[in-house]
Amino acid sequence: MTEQTPRETRRTDYRPPAFLVDTVALRFELDPQATVVRSRLTLRRNPQGDATAPLRLDGEALVLLGLRLDGKALGANRYALETDGSLVLPDLPDACVLEVETRIAPEANTELSGLYTSGGAFFTQCEAEGFRRITYFPDRPDVMARYTTTVVADRARCPVLLSNGNRTDAGTLPDGRHFATWVDPHPKPSYLFALVAGDLLAVRDSFTTRSGRQVALAIWVRRGDETSCDHAMQSLKQSMAWDERVFGLEYDLDEFNIAAVSDFNMGAMENKGLNVFNTKYVLARPETATDADYDGIQRVIAHEYFHNWTGNRVTCRDWFQLSLKEGLTVFRDQQFGADMGSAAVKRIVDVRRLRAAQFPEDDGPLAHPVRPDSYLAIDNFYTPTVYEKGAEICRMLYRMLGPDRFRRGMDTYIGRHDNQAVTIEDFVRAISDGGGMDLTLFMRWYSQAGTPELTISETHDPATGRWTLTLRQFTRPTPGQAEKQPLPIPIAMGLLGQDGTELPTRLAGETEARPGTRMLLLTEAEQDFVFEDLPAPPVPSLLRGFSAPVRLGGISRERLRFLATHDTDPFVRWDAGQHYATALMLELIAGRAHDAEPDEGLVAAMASLLEGADADPEFAAEALALPSESYVADQMKVVDPEAIHAVRQLLRRGLGRRLAARFRATYERLTDTGPYRIDGRASGQRALRNTCLAYLALAGQDGIALAKAQFDAARNMTDALAALVVLAATNTPERDDALAAFHARWRGDELVLDKWFSIQATSPRPQTVEDVRRLYRHPDFDLRNPNRVRALVGAFSAGNQVRFHDASGAGYRFLADTVIALDPMNGQIASRLINPLGMWRRQDAARGALMRAELERVLATPKLSRLTFEKASKALA
Ligand code: 0A1
Numbered sequence: 006m007t008e009q010t011p012r013e014t015r016r017t018d019y020r021p022p023a024f025l026v027d028t029v030a031l032r033f034e035l036d037p038q039a040t041v042v043r044s045r046l047t048l049r050r051n052p053q054g055d056a057t058a059p060l061r062l063d064g065e066a067l068v069l070l071g072l073r074l075d076g077k078a079l080g081a082n083r084y085a086l087e088t089d090g091s092l093v094l095p096d097l098p099d100a101c102v103l104e105v106e107t108r109i110a111p112e113a114n115t116e117l118s119g120l121y122t123s124g125g126a127f128f129t130q131c132e133a134e135g136f137r138r139i140t141y142f143p144d145r146p147d148v149m150a151r152y153t154t155t156v157v158a159d160r161a162r163c164p165v166l167l168s169n170g171n172r173t174d175a176g177t178l179p180d181g182r183h184f185a186t187w188v189d190p191h192p193k194p195s196y197l198f199a200l201v202a203g204d205l206l207a208v209r210d211s212f213t214t215r216s217g218r219q220v221a222l223a224i225w226v227r228r229g230d231e232t233s234c235d236h237a238m239q240s241l242k243q244s245m246a247w248d249e250r251v252f253g254l255e256y257d258l259d260e261f262n263i264a265a266v267s268d269f270n271m272g273a274m275e276n277k278g279l280n281v282f283n284t285k286y287v288l289a290r291p292e293t294a295t296d297a298d299y300d301g302i303q304r305v306i307a308h309e310y311f312h313n314w315t316g317n318r319v320t321c322r323d324w325f326q327l328s329l330k331e332g333l334t335v336f337r338d339q340q341f342g343a344d345m346g347s348a349a350v351k352r353i354v355d356v357r358r359l360r361a362a363q364f365p366e367d368d369g370p371l372a373h374p375v376r377p378d379s380y381l382a383i384d385n386f387y388t389p390t391v392y393e394k395g396a397e398i399c400r401m402l403y404r405m406l407g408p409d410r411f412r413r414g415m416d417t418y419i420g421r422h423d424n425q426a427v428t429i430e431d432f433v434r435a436i437s438d439g440g441g442m443d444l445t446l447f448m449r450w451y452s453q454a455g456t457p458e459l460t461i462s463e464t465h466d467p468a469t470g471r472w473t474l475t476l477r478q479f480t481r482p483t484p485g486q487a488e489k490q491p492l493p494i495p496i497a498m499g500l501l502g503q504d505g506t507e508l509p510t511r512l513a514g515e516t517e518a519r520p521g522t523r524m525l526l527l528t529e530a531e532q533d534f535v536f537e538d539l540p541a542p543p544v545p546s547l548l549r550g551f552s553a554p555v556r557l558g559g560i561s562r563e564r565l566r567f568l569a570t571h572d573t574d575p576f577v578r579w580d581a582g583q584h585y586a587t588a589l590m591l592e593l594i595a596g597r598a599h600d601a602e603p604d605e606g607l608v609a610a611m612a613s614l615l616e617g618a619d620a621d622p623e624f625a626a627e628a629l630a631l632p633s634e635s636y637v638a639d640q641m642k643v644v645d646p647e648a649i650h651a652v653r654q655l656l657r658r659g660l661g662r663r664l665a666a667r668f669r670a671t672y673e674r675l676t677d678t679g680p681y682r683i684d685g686r687a688s689g690q691r692a693l694r695n696t697c698l699a700y701l702a703l704a705g706q707d708g709i710a711l712a713k714a715q716f717d718a719a720r721n722m723t724d725a726l727a728a729l730v731v732l733a734a735t736n737t738p739e740r741d742d743a744l745a746a747f748h749a750r751w752r753g754d755e756l757v758l759d760k761w762f763s764i765q766a767t768s769p770r771p772q773t774v775e776d777v778r779r780l781y782r783h784p785d786f787d788l789r790n791p792n793r794v795r796a797l798v799g800a801f802s803a804g805n806q807v808r809f810h811d812a813s814g815a816g817y818r819f820l821a822d823t824v825i826a827l828d829p830m831n832g833q834i835a836s837r838l839i840n841p842l843g844m845w846r847r848q849d850a851a852r853g854a855l856m857r858a859e860l861e862r863v864l865a866t867p868k869l870s871r872l873t874f875e876k877a878s879k880a881l882a
């Protein structure tokens with residue numbers, strides 16, 4: 006909690022720390038109400054810092070019990086406690102030992118930042134600024150120290166005591182409590198500190214690195230959850246092997262621990278040697294987890310593991326550089342995912358996520374560069390822009406350089422900066438030096454917000470066989486950035502003949518034609534690319550594999566159909582199909598044609614997808630799904646949520662009816678997929694079958710019976726949930742029966758119960774707003790559990806466009822009520838919930854006014870957290 010007008014932190018205000026910390030010795034005496042933390046810091050004045058500045062230690066929600074300098078107690082006249090919570094010590098010797106004793110109350114910590122309890126156990130979360138809630142410390146990533154941690158606790162309550170690094174000692178104290186000491190040999194910033202203590206069980210395995218180091222692996226979970234860790238462990242070992250094989254990066258400690266916790270603000274956290282995970286990204290059994298859950302676990306386990314090098318060994322100088330570790334690590338986890346399954350489908354899924362979350366952000370009031378210039382609360386900047394667009398930037402580097410040169414750049418980066426806290430310039434310079442490419446202009450991608458819009462035009466001269474492609478880029482103004490510069494945009498492309506065959510390409514000036522995909526680099530606002538040897542005009546296939554995070558528009562419908570059928574690049578085939586369907590929907594919306602028959606082109610395309618679905622069921626399932634309502638909304642100047650919903654339903658129903666026999670045949674053919682497996686083919690078959698089910702359910706009564714039968718017979722959560730989603734959209738007795746049965750069966754499993762809340766929150770039924778209000782008061786709803794809040798409130802406001810935007814404003818009111826109730830407990834979750842209200846400019850005047858009024862109501866709340874204040878005020882600006 007802070008005052009109403011918090012201070013802004015600016016990137017250009019960075020100053021090196023006045024003091025460095027060489028070693029930290031911590032001792033925790035754990036107690037839920039009163040934990041005592043003793044810290045012993047060896048300090049040294051930073052030769053690069055201000056020679057006269059005092060030592061400033063950050064602190065928040067701490068009780069200071071004592072301070073000693075070089076063994077002597079410090080009197081109150083030797084330090085000052087400032088209003089922002091920090092502890093300032095002037096007149097320190099250039100090298101000294103400072104001992105600090107503080108008291109904290111983990112059980113009262115509802116922010117879930119710092120040290121807190123969950124299910125009776127203790128957990129820490131220190132990124133970005135949580136360590137200051139444990140003890141006074143220069144809580145900034147450029148202060149890297151070696152930590153030794155001793156944890157003392159009651160043995161019965163906390164038989165397991167974990168921290169970073171390797172365990173070096175353990176034993177019993179004279180008073181009967183026990184302790185463990187952990188030493189982390191690697192210097193690290195405070196945000197990577199972790200402690201876990203409680204009654205947890207380990208699932209163990211081991212990994213031998215390629216240089217022969219034996220690593221003991223353990224996943225720590227509650228009793229009863231030990232049967233749900235196989236997939237997480239498997240994913241961990243795959244990640245360790247992959248990073249060695251692809252980047253030559255080996256694990257560097259004797260132990261690697263993962264602890265799972267039910268109350269967690271984010272997905273997981275890469276603390277050195279002791280990752281802490283939201284249970285959602287660890288626990289899975291076929292009966293409880295969907296295929297999407299399995300994918301999420303593999304992705305997040307890999308992501309946190311990869312941070313060991315990109316984030317931990319090489320870390321960020323300051324929080325403005327966050328994408329240095331996050332963008333790069335997301336890129337690495339995406340590449341890993343592509344190697345573990347179908348690379349094409351993985352790219353489709355990743356681009357869909359980028360478009361669903363990052364494109365709207367880049368187009369709204371909270372748009373910011375991948376490297377922001379200022380913030381009130383850094384926790385507000387763990388955004389799709391920093392993560393997903395940051396990953397796209399790394400991917401552009403990768404595609405421009407190719408795998409070998411990119412790898413050389415990465416080797417240079419790690420080799421040069423190991424054990425350092427660095428900037429994005431350092432990263433780009435290393436990639437440029439190691440990869441051998443001038444990237445000066447490329448830095449603009451980090452500083453300029455907004456998504457470039459690309460348009461094209463073409464001219465052909467049959468006499469010379471020359472075909473000219475003109476590419477134009479344009480980026481709209483974003484808050485604080487009125488003028489935009491052209492960006493260097495790598496465009497992977499190829500040319501197709503009129504019969505759909507891939508043509509070799511030769512640019513003017515080149516001596517030889519090249520087969521297949523090539524790269525064009527657009528650097529100007531407008532640029533011509535002249536191709537030779539083309540007696541007939543070709544069809545360009547652009548942005549293969551989505552080689553740059555841009556919007557490409559203005560492609561004719563006829564050409565989209567052509568590309569969707571013929572392109573050799575699976576991403577472009579999928580994307581052209583999605584664009585085609587979007588164009589159709591926008592036309593129907595504009596024409597208010599809410600009772601039209603589906604377009605014959607679309608029917609034919611879907612029919613042929615079903616025909617060839619067996620070859621690649623995973624891809625077919627992706628391509629058969631129509632663009633989401635929010636994706637269509639993102640293409641409209643003024644969103645009409647009801648019309649979008651109506652038109653999309655109309656199309657789906659129409660397709661379901663026209664192709665009912667084929668959907669049915671495909672559904673039946675896939676009914677027995679044998680024992681549950683989680684490979685891409687088996688999950689692709691489930692996805693395809695469930696896509697067919699959804700179409701059939703809209704097509705007629707029979708579909709509901711089919712869904713109910715599937716729900717009753719399902720032996721895995723993927724099939725059960727897909728059927729329940731279908732039923733939840735209806736007003737049928739089958740719906741009520743299925744939801745009640747689901748609740749009765751799963752009420753003891755919190756992750757499955759989250760699904761029960763989400764399904765109801767995302768139902769398109771008109772009464773969903775009332776349902777959601779009722780569910781908010783359900784005994785199983787818990788405002789203090791972030792997963793439950795996301796499952797109900799997040800799913801409703803971010804995942805149910807048509808009902809959230811109910812013209813009455815009831816959806817907006819519900820969201821604002823929740824934010825106001827939650828903010829005093831957990832500002833991070835409250836502020837993250839608010840985003841959908843920020844999109845008020847895109848709604849019609851009446852809805853826009855209702856949304857603004859709710860944002861103003863939030864802003865007028867006394868004692869609003871700095872986080873929510875920043876989001877709400879920027880959303881209104
Ligand atoms: N570094 C983590 C994300 C993370 C960030 C903040 C947290 O608490 C406020 C927790 C986790 C990651 O990228 O996975």
Ligand code: ZN
Pocket residue numbers: 308312330331334
């Ligand atoms: Zn990360």
